[in-house]
Amino acid sequence: MDRKAAQTLVENMLAGHRLSLARLISKVENRDSSLNLIMEQLYPHTGGAWILGITGPPGSGKSTLVDQMAAHFRKAGKKVAIVAVDPSSPFSGGAILGDRIRMQQHWNDPGVFIRSLGTRGKHGGLSHATKEVVLVLDSARFDVILVETAGVGQTELDILRLAQTVLVVLVPESGDSIQVMKAGLMEIADVFAVNKSDRPESDKLVRELISMVGLMDRPAGGWAVPVHKTEAIRDIGVSELLKALESHHHFLAESGAREWKASEFLKNEVMDILSERLGLRLQEAFETKAGQKLLKQLLGRRMDPYKAAAVFEKIKK
Ligand SMILES: Nc1nc2c(ncn2[C@@H]2O[C@H](COP(=O)(O)OP(=O)(O)O)[C@@H](O)[C@H]2O)c(=O)[nH]1
Numbered sequence: 001m002d003r004k005a006a007q008t009l010v011e012n013m014l015a016g017h018r019l020s021l022a023r024l025i026s027k028v029e030n031r032d033s034s035l036n037l038i039m040e041q042l043y044p045h046t047g048g049a050w051i052l053g054i055t056g057p058p059g060s061g062k063s064t065l066v067d068q069m070a071a072h073f074r075k076a077g078k079k080v081a082i083v084a085v086d087p088s089s090p091f092s093g094g095a096i097l098g099d100r101i102r103m104q105q106h107w108n109d110p111g112v113f114i115r116s117l118g119t120r121g122k123h124g125g126l127s128h129a130t131k132e133v134v135l136v137l138d139s140a141r142f143d144v145i146l147v148e149t150a151g152v153g154q155t156e157l158d159i160l161r162l163a164q165t166v167l168v169v170l171v172p173e174s175g176d177s178i179q180v181m182k183a184g185l186m187e188i189a190d191v192f193a194v195n196k197s198d199r200p201e202s203d204k205l206v207r208e209l210i211s212m213v214g215l216m217d218r219p220a221g222g223w224a225v226p227v228h229k230t231e232a233i234r235d236i237g238v239s240e241l242l243k244a245l246e247s248h249h250h251f252l253a254e255s256g257a258r259e260w261k262a263s264e265f266l267k268n269e270v271m272d273i274l275s276e277r278l279g280l281r282l283q284e285a286f287e288t289k290a291g292q293k294l295l296k297q298l299l300g301r302r303m304d305p306y307k308a309a310a311v312f313e314k315i316k317k
Pocket residue numbers: 056057058059060061062063064065195196197198230231232233234
């Protein structure tokens with residue numbers, strides 16, 4: 001796709017054309033060669049959306065909660081995009097299908113856009129593609145973008161760095177607060193939801209989390225992480241949870257943390273782009289005659305990896 005075609009596609013998307021939006025997202029996901037042209041066109045239109053990350057162990061009720069939250073946002077007249085990332089399933093399989101069925105209440109609503117990213121990108125750049133898919137949706141003027149990821153690994157936590165507000169969803173079965181700490185969820189949570197509050201022991205987890213949050217180092221005037229009980233399937237506690245999330249959103253704007261977060265994110269973004277490019281270029285460099293020779297030298301212990309890296313550093317395209 002050339003510059004002109006990218007421009008037209010982005011213009012159509014900005015005008016509200018659904019199919020163009022879907023096509024752009026696919027191109028971003030597949031790391032299309034016109035990616036940089038697409039980003040150039042749409043980037044000036046980003047920055048308006050509230051990006052809300054939802055994470056937690058599989059089965060804690062994230063999708064159910066996201067579904068209810070979307071319904072609340074719709075009632076308030078907001079346009080909502082939902083991005084469900086499931087890195088555990090390399091193919092769009094069971095979990096994603098389940099999500100689709102659950103989210104059916106929104107299917108005919110033009111104010112809701114749902115996308116599942118179940119596969120890794122061509123070059124394995126799932127987390128990077130996710131960030132850019134979110135940027136596309138941001139430019140498409142969705143008021144809220146809900147990004148659901150299963151909080152099981154580092155890449156998933158990475159994705160959440162792009163979120164302005166992070167909701168961590170837990171259930172009593174997912175373990176105690178010690179495990180929450182170990183999984184790195186304590187540092188990223190802006191709000192906790194203890195879901196499936198219809199189950200016994202949810203009060204115990206709530207108490208644990210509250211005392212844990214109280215022990216956290218927090219600068220004066222910082223955000224106090226609230227803990228909310230929800231029962232997603234019956235929409236119990238969801239509107240209170242949303243109020244807490246919204247006040248975090250306001251807190252970000254008022255405290256200046258929003259800008260700080262955005263600049264951290266952008267720094268990482270540029271570094272990610274560079275390392276993605278560098279990675280591809282090095283991959284190609286290994287395929288060349290010179291690269292093969294170097295590899296042989298490495299294998300024969302006539303060259304060490306540090307020296308080889310220095311040689312590659314000098315390769316110009
Ligand atoms: N008892 C109970 N079950 C729930 C609640 N919320 C979700 N579930 C169920 O828990 C299961 C997993 O939910 P899902 O939203 O797919 O979890 P996810 O993997 O975190 O996205 C589903 O069978 C839901 O119906 C709740 O508040 N109470």
